[in-house]
Amino acid sequence: MTTVTPTATTAPTATVAELLSHLRFPTSGPGPAWLTQARHRSAEWATMRGFPTLKDEDWRYTRLGPLLDVPFERAEAGADHRISSSTIEALTIDAESTRLVFINGFFAPELSSMTEVPDGVTVTNLASVLAEGGAGLEPFFSHPFGEHDHAFTALNTCLFEDGAFIHLPAGSLVTAPIELVFLSEAQGSPVVSNPHSLILAGPGSRVAVIETYAGNTGAITCTNTVTQVVLEEGAQVEHYKVQDEPDTGFHLALLDVRQGPESRFSSGSVALGSKIARNEVRVRLEGEGAEAAIDSLYLPCADQHHDNPILIEHAAPRCTSRQLYKGIADERGHGVFNGRIIVWPGAQGTDASQTNKNLLLSDHAEIDTRPRLEIFTDDVKCTHGAAVGALDEEALFYLRSRGVPHEAARALLTYAFAREVLDLIPSESLRTHVDTLVADQLLTDHDATGARSDE
């Protein structure tokens, strides 16, 4: 008797080389010679390295088969005319603010809106900066795949077309949040896009940036996005991300942050969309006294998969980091928290905390949580904790005994669980916007926004 391995279950998924050739790499785009070289180097590196597998520590919860089986096409410029201004308006948080819109990774100036920025501040698309030589930007296109090793960031370097470029010279302040809207648009063929954005905050400067990812319903798209943020001494950056892509699509993201002395970075995010989403955050505290606060709310339902790898490196003394990740998994949703804090030698006086709390609303939903601390120095204060639970039955009974119907009581408690993270959003217009998105997903026949307006 012989055992036959069914080939259907081991259907060949694309290799990096096949994917690159299918996506017609290299394309002869404009740009400085160093960029062309960097693109080739990262293509070679990714080809050699291959796609991550479940054996890779940081990818053990995310099965890439469903993604690699899709015959993605490279996105083409010029999909802008298919997007109506009302689509953009629906994604707008503050009508008055500066907004850069990208369709499938290409800048769409006619859908964007620019407002006055202080002297010396640059808010534009990255391609326009690179077209003029991109002086000083070379290091940003060697480090993400050089030090952080997986194929998708390297592929982003090979393939990116555009993204946002925000530069603040020393001491400059941009008060209203800058909105970056990344829209996936696919009619028919599955489309992959690779936005790449840079946010460079000079000494003592201050800015707020909101990234929104969305797409047309039913579109099969893959967004492989990289955002790099650099904070020099005393800079303050508030970052927020709304991931609301179609639940037929894929979302792979890296937020890569480097912080100088006494700088303050905060990033919040909410994950609502995508079939498979992996939202990776890496923060390196390189200067003494830097502070980082990372919060996230992920709400996988139906068959969604939301993976949240986070790495915070304390590489200088007296830095503070705080993480609060909350997940709500319903139906067959799968949420992952894979958090890591490394305190390097010499980072004495580190104060780091990491909290992950999860709510399981269905017997078929799944949560994996993996908080990790690696400490290589003395004199540190580190706390971490993770919890997975169901709705509190006694609280449910309490609400029902006061007349609140069962479903509404469940919705109210679920929303209350999310609220701790929503309350951390500093800007009121953003909080209201995110609140509405979350309430739409969690509450069916319930007026959730009233939960806040009473107070």
Add this chain to the structure above:
Amino acid sequence: MMLQIENLHAQIGENEILRGVNLEVAAGEVHAIMGPNGSGKSTLANVLAGHEAYDITGTVLFEGEDLLALSPEDRAAAGVFLAFQHPVEIPGVGNLYFLRTALNSVRRQRGLGELDVMGFLALARERMKLVEMDESFMSRSVNEDFSGGEKKRNEILQMTVLEPKLAILDETDSGLDIDALRIVAGGVNALRGPDRALVVITHHQRLLDYIVPDQVHVMAGGRIVRSGDKHLALELEAHGYADLGQEVASDRSASVGATP
């Protein structure tokens, strides 16, 4: 008759807690239930409110309707209210929002129109005054970080807003100082009327100085073993439950004997 309880049994797993409770409460009456710890008083309250942890047999009629067939929320709409002994803390749900959601849910089920925010605020402010509760409590999460006394006052506030026909107070007086007790009793008495009834579970006679009962019952071993007028409470205060030992023992053997 507003409430008729007949041969009510309740158990969790193998543990039988109520062993044949019989009780009738008419509209306009106040009944006090006293008795030692573990005699089943809180279980009786929870069963009447619709807690789903118990296996229940027997009959409970509320205004002639089968109360046990109703969900907790339908019981609330019908006019049953339980002031909990240990009110649960619910982080993330605003007290005021909760109260308005509860009131409007109940009003909807009673066929009344919902109150808008302004109408509700006017009502809530008036009732907060009654229980001497500061408005700052309203912007906090339900019972979160409330002191014991504040939680009990919050229960009474909910009661005065929801205006139940039958209110069951489960040890609302325990842990209250004399001023808080006076405030709580004031809230309760404001609700009294010929169409409403009250069941007060307590360990202490002193609450009954403020809320004077028509009848006093003693629970022991999962049954009501003695009933009398308000003087029974004074007697219990003077002599404790020790004298009940005989009755409790005989009741237990009777109940065991009746079970095949």
